Amino acid sequence: MSVLEITGLSARxxxxxxxxxxxxxxxxxxxxxxxxxxxxxxxxxxxAATGRARPGIxxxxxxxxxxxxxxxxxxxxxxLDPVRRCGPVLAELAGLHHRGRAARLAAARTAxxxxxxxxxxxxxxxxxxxGGQQQRMALATTLVTRPRVLVLDEPTSGLDEANKxxxxxxxxxxxxxxxxxxVLTHDLTLxxxxxxxxxxxxxxxxxxxxxxxxxxxxxxPAPPSPTSPVLVVRGLTVRAGRTPxxxxxxxxxxxxxxxxxxxxxxxxxxxxxxxxxGLTPPTAGTIEVDGVRLPRLARxxxxxxxxxxxxxxxxxxASFDEFRGVLDQVADTARFLRGLGREEARLxxxxxxxALGVDPADRRPGLLSGGxxxxxxxxxxxxxRPRVLVxxxxxxxxxxANRDRLWDFVTATALRHGIALLVISHDTAxxxxxxxxxxxxxxxxA
Numbered sequence: 038m039s040v041l042e043i044t045g046l047s048a049r050x051x052x053x054x055x056x057x058x059x060x061x062x063x064x065x066x067x068x069x070x071x072x073x074x075x076x077x078x079x080x081x082x083x084x085a086a087t088g089r090a091r092p093g094i095x096x097x098x099x100x101x102x103x104x105x106x107x108x109x110x111x112x113x114x115x116x117l118d119p120v121r122r123c124g125p126v127l128a129e130l131a132g133l134h135h136r137g138r139a140a141r142l143a144a145a146r147t148a149x150x151x152x153x154x155x156x157x158x159x160x161x162x163x164x165x166x167x168g169g170q171q172q173r174m175a176l177a178t179t180l181v182t183r184p185r186v187l188v189l190d191e192p193t194s195g196l197d198e199a200n201k202x203x204x205x206x207x208x209x210x211x212x213x214x215x216x217x218x219x220v221l222t223h224d225l226t227l228x229x230x231x232x233x234x235x236x237x238x239x240x241x242x243x244x245x246x247x248x249x250x251x252x253x254x255x256x257x258p259a260p261p262s263p264t265s266p267v268l269v270v271r272g273l274t275v276r277a278g279r280t281p282x283x284x285x286x287x288x289x290x291x292x293x294x295x296x297x298x299x300x301x302x303x304x305x306x307x308x309x310x311x312x313x314x315g316l317t318p319p320t321a322g323t324i325e326v327d328g329v330r331l332p333r334l335a336r337x338x339x340x341x342x343x344x345x346x347x348x349x350x351x352x353x354x355a356s357f358d359e360f361r362g363v364l365d366q367v368a369d370t371a372r373f374l375r376g377l378g379r380e381e382a383r384l385x386x387x388x389x390x391x392a393l394g395v396d397p398a399d400r401r402p403g404l405l406s407g408g409x410x411x412x413x414x415x416x417x418x419x420x421x422r423p424r425v426l427v428x429x430x431x432x433x434x435x436x437x438a439n440r441d442r443l444w445d446f447v448t449a450t451a452l453r454h455g456i457a458l459l460v461i462s463h464d465t466a467x468x469x470x471x472x473x474x475x476x477x478x479x480x481x482x483a
């Protein structure tokens with residue numbers, strides 16, 4: 038007996054076909070991994086499996102389910118309540134299947150452990166979690182409802198290798214226990230480890246694959262010439278109350294350099310990136326760009342200083358205004374920080390987006406995939422012509438081809454314009470594109 042049956046599913050906007058006559062069936066315990074390039078329609082398929090569609094998308098065909106369908110979206114912010122502590126939300130969701138306060142609390146704490154999270158995170162708000170912790174907390178909110186079918190959209194994005202392994206093992210256990218898994222991912226390691234069927238979304242159709250495909254990496258760029266530091270950080274410290282998030286960080290980046298910052302979730306990587314951009318105020322230390330000390334808060338930086346340090350957020354969808362066209366939002370950086378006119382800025386934005394393989398066509402963010410929005414966020418930052426570019430997990434939603442395309446373009450641009458590039462990532466595929474690596478552990482650079 039199938040727990041999910043999709044027949045003849047099509048998805049369209051007024052001008053674009055997103056899915057065309059897609060059919061699939063899942064029995065209890067079956068795993069189906071769906072691969073595909075960014076923008077191929079994976080997120081649209083995942084939402085349709087739960088009976089939903091993003092604004093502006095029309096669905097046709099049929100979706101039948103037997104039992105609850107859980108959905109882990111690509112961006113954890115979509116399911117975490119920013120004004121409520123995580124534990125009580127889990128307990129409330131547990132009430133869908135458990136009666137009595139003790140049973141609800143036990144089920145919620147079990148889901149927390151199943152997602153690989155520490156008990157002390159129960160009392161935290163989502164903004165007090167790292168990106169990887171948010172991803173696992175979102176998984177916990179899905180597991181606590183005990184679904185018959187679990188739809189996972191890029192479930193390993195934002196996770197370090199150790200936590201990827203924990204999550205992969207947990208998903209395999211769920212499958213063996215009878216939960217059907219529909220996994221939408223670019224993570225070929227995850228696809229291989231789950232030992233299920235594999236299909237690819239290509240040309241809007243779902244095509245079966247004989248195993249997980251390999252992908253050849255593009256040639257790595259040449260290393261830059263040594264040059265003087267463009268970014269100098271001394272003694273940078275950020276605290277939350279008495280708790281240090283990062284402590285006494287010293288960092289120098291040269292113009293044209295490409296540096297990767299690694300470390301487990303919660304190590305302080307995102308906090309460091311946000312502090313450099315003035316989004317999280319340091320409690321101590323200094324940040325200098327080209328010998329000029331920057332104010333600690335972005336709102337106190339002038340236009341030249343805002344332009345000097347650009348930050349690409351880990352949650353790309355949350356960084357765009359859902360009610361405005363994406364092309365104008367990307368072009369705004371060139372207008373407001375470089376003084377270009379609207380049409381000139383739109384033309385330059387279009388050229389960069391074309392180079393990254395994205396055509397926003399004046400669409401709002403809700404009509405773009407997570408991978409497309411990640412590339413739009415990178416393009417928006419590059420349009421400032423910054424001196425320092427901080428990219429926080431910029432390829433977590435990209436397939437291998439578009440990931441390498443982005444790295445090729447960004448690293449070439451960094452070399453050409455003398456941009457110091459700092460990449461915060463767990464993605465080991467980024468390693469060939471950088472010339473240096475730092476590791477954060479316990480809020481310090483190792």
